[in-house]
Amino acid sequence: MPLPFLTADRTFEATDDSALPYDNRDRWRRPYRPGPWxxxxxxxxxxxxxxxxxxxxxxxxxxxxxxxxxxxxxxxxxxxxxxxxxRMGVWVSARGLRHVGFLATRTVPWKRVIAVRTVQQPVRWLGLPRTVQGQALTLVRNDRAAEDVPPLLTTHNGDFLARAEAFDRAADSVEVWADEYGRGA
Incomplete structure (x- = not known):
């Protein structure tokens, strides 16, 4: 039985044409590891x-x-x-995108997702009221509740503070999931 925590840093050799290297895509998974903070x-x-x-x-x-x-x-x-x-963070599966906060969890089916984009904007530093200039992974939805959606990931949250490469990999991974499953129509 393989131990996934030992193989997290190894490169994956995909056997199919999909950019998503998972066998069971219906299972909720975080496309990145929790950060040191x-x-x-x-x-x-x-x-x-x-x-x-x-x-x-x-x-x-x-x-x-x-x-x-x-x-x-x-x-x-x-x-x-x-x-x-x-457990906090962004989780993805074939059913949708799930943003898990400390007190609330929001799940958005892929059919409501138009795009997932990385934008340059002021972001909260470690979730505190102080804001700094950074990058955020934002969700563009096709329903009316899209205005109040907080960023999914930021370069200054507990997972990616001082880890710009990890943020880029995580954002790219979530964008790949959105491209493969997001319909947005």
Whole structure:
């Protein structure tokens, strides 16, 4: 059984004419790896959760079980937040494009997608209110809700900060999915 995390950097030799090197295109997949900022923050959250779980055990042994249950619930919330943080990003499949945020997930079927474009614009730095000039991968839809669509990827988010080549590869990959499956009519 191949281990996909060990083969992520190897080049893929496609056996068919498709630019998408996946066997099961109906499965949701992220066309890029999470960036070091996102993974680092999630790792720190999980480290904090381990301390909170240890505190819950100590409280359970020395104090009341109800207080330990509250602390244990806090640890579960921290773990769920870290896992959601790792899940954030753009996911694609043959059914559509999915933008997973921390609190909300938006799925757009390919028939609503006109184009996916890389544009130069002010982008938020690590999701904070501060904006800097950068590139963003934007979604052009054919319905009325297209005005309020946030950028899918930016050069200054948690996945691509200081990794311009990785942004270019990810943007190209999402654009290939859009070209192959997007109808836009």
């Amino acid at each position: 996102r993974v680092g923050v999630a790792a720190l959250c999980l480290l904090l959760a381990s301390y909170v779980l240890f505190a819950a055990v100590i409280i359970a042994l020395t104090d009341s079980l109800s207080a330990a249950a509250v602390v244990f619930a806090m640890a579960l919330v921290i773990i769920a937040g870290a896992l959601r943080l790792l």
